[in-house]
Amino acid sequence: MNALPDESWTTKTATEMTDAEVNQARGHFMEQGSNSMEGEWLRRHGLPENYGD
Numbered sequence: 001m002n003a004l005p006d007e008s009w010t011t012k013t014a015t016e017m018t019d020a021e022v023n024q025a026r027g028h029f030m031e032q033g034s035n036s037m038e039g040e041w042l043r044r045h046g047l048p049e050n051y052g053d
Contacts, residue, residue: 004028014040 004010009021022044026037039049
C-alpha cells in the first residue's frame with residue numbers, strides 16, 4: 001500500500017476537512033484505485049453518497 005502524502009488532510013476526519021482537502025484526498029485515493037473519499041465528495045456537491053452505485 002502506498003503511503004499517504006504529507007498533506008494537511010491526512011490527519012483529519014472527513015467532517016474536519018475543507019472542500020479543497022476533500023478534493024485533494026479524493027484525487028489521491030482515485031490514483032490508488034480506491035473510492036475512499038467519493039461519498040464525502042458527492043455529499044459536498046449536493047448528491048447522495050451512493051450516487052452512481
